[in-house]
Amino acid sequence: MKNNFLKRILSIFFLGPIFIFCILNEGFAFNFLLFSLFVLFIFEISKLKIVYIKIVLFFIFLIFLYSFYNLRYLAEGLKIVFLITFITWSSDSGGYLFGKLVGGKKINFISPNKTLSGYFGSIILVQLNLLYIYYYEINIFKTLYMNILFLFCCTLIVIFGDLFFSYFKRLNKIKDYSNLIPGHGGLLDRLDGFIFLVIMFNIIYLII
Secondary structure, X not given: OHHHHHHHHHHHHHHHHHHXXXXXXXOHHHHHHHHHHHHHHHHHHOOOOOHHHHXXXXXXXXXXXXXXXXXXXXXXXXXXXXXXXXXXXXXXXXXXXXXXXXXXXXXXXXXXXXXXXXXXXXXXXXXXXXXXXXXXXXXXXXXHHHHHHHHHHHHHHHHHHHHHHHHHHHHOOOOOOOXXXXXXXXXHHHHHHHHHHHHHHHHHHHHO
16 A cells, blocks of 8 residues: 555656646647647557447547636636646545545445545545635635535546546456556546546536
């Protein structure tokens, strides 16, 4: 556990600044990020054996890239992208830390590695993003109650993304989509919840 946790931390410290740099800089840097994500995605799905899963993932990823691009170039796009990033990171970190440190009952019918404490950890840590929402005045919803409920729904979306991509891994009988990111697995292992959350945010901003 300690060795894997160290790998996860080192990967974040290496890849995090690159991701932030590309997000902060419009134009070439951000477009290069999207292109790089697409190339790595093609590399990962090319190894999958089930054709219909490749097709489903391909269309989902295209929608994700389109949504990511749209959100970044909104008037407050930078704030939104970082909010999505922090929500995903909070959910993943809460689930991982609470699941490993607290442990408890495993939810085998969902996933053999998921615990009830991990899901509670995700929900709790994601609510810390209320501070970010109010500090940067991201007015998706006007009331505290609605923003709490919204962040709770965001947690469910991230968890759903994790389970969705994990399910496709099990169908293909693989542990990770690749070993590109030490401690995390592949691109799709790292971006699973982020992908669906970006799509959801884009739908919200298209509606409002």
